[in-house]
Amino acid sequence: MMEFEKQAEIMDMKEELMNDAIDDAMGDEDDEEESDAVVSQVLDELGLNLTDELATLPPPGGSLAAGEGRTPEAAAALADADADLEERLKNLRRD
Numbered sequence: 001m002m003e004f005e006k007q008a009e010i011m012d013m014k015e016e017l018m019n020d021a022i023d024d025a026m027g028d029e030d031d032e033e034e035s036d037a038v039v040s041q042v043l044d045e046l047g048l049n050l051t052d053e054l055a056t057l058p059p060p061g062g063s064l065a066a067g068e069g070r071t072p073e074a075a076a077a078l079a080d081a082d083a084d085l086e087e088r089l090k091n092l093r094r095d
Helices: 002-046 050-055 072-094
Strands: none
């Protein structure tokens, strides 16, 4: 009788594993489509159109110079931050 119960438990575990494997294999496509739909719905509710915002960005290839398009105060602050980082990097290299 104990052997029968043991075999029944093993069979139940195998059945559960097979069902989980089948659910994982078949459910991934639906989950991805469903999550994309939910994200789109949330963005629509918030009034965000990511594609419209991305279309208005300037084309890549510009430089990231410290003073470009910034006020003199912002450029000076960035220059100070760069100098501070350079100094810290030199100190780390000495150690």
